[in-house]
Amino acid sequence: MSMFLTYVVSLLVILISVFITLLIKSELDRLFREKKEGVPFYKKNAAPFHICNVVIVLMVSFGANAVMTIYISGNEFNLISQLIILMLLVLPFYILGHFVFEKYKFINRKYTRTENKKVLIINEKHLQGKKRSSKFKHYNAISKEK
Numbered sequence: 001m002s003m004f005l006t007y008v009v010s011l012l013v014i015l016i017s018v019f020i021t022l023l024i025k026s027e028l029d030r031l032f033r034e035k036k037e038g039v040p041f042y043k044k045n046a047a048p049f050h051i052c053n054v055v056i057v058l059m060v061s062f063g064a065n066a067v068m069t070i071y072i073s074g075n076e077f078n079l080i081s082q083l084i085i086l087m088l089l090v091l092p093f094y095i096l097g098h099f100v101f102e103k104y105k106f107i108n109r110k111y112t113r114t115e116n117k118k119v120l121i122i123n124e125k126h127l128q129g130k131k132r133s134s135k136f137k138h139y140n141a142i143s144k145e146k
């Protein structure tokens with residue numbers, strides 16, 4: 001039962017750290033959006049970001065697993081076997097999270113551009129103003145009467 005709890009905690013840590021590292025990767029992509037030789041910089045150099053993210057997620061989950069195994073469960077900690085097990089847990093969740101995050105970004109993009117940087121389609125969600133509550137409809141009515 002204690003090993004089950006250890007892997008559940010490790011899985012939660014993996015999911016949270018995958019989400020955070022993908023958000024950071026997205027912001028770094030926006031930061032390095034320089035075009036060189038026709039191909040965007042972030043498209044050419046995406047592999048190092050992904051490798052660093054997987055290593056970061058693996059380190060965080062490895063630390064959580066070590067703490068849970070040694071201090072909570074009281075079991076012996078096998079370094080190599082735990083590293084392999086966690087790597088087999090991290091890779092599928094990272095790949096799945098990456099595809100889900102890219103689909104989310106694609107669906108919620110503000111506009112689509114052509115190669116000559118003209119806007120083709122503007123997403124309707126971003127065109128509409130924020131809907132105000134009905135209680136604010138007559139919010140400033142008293143001052144308008146005077």
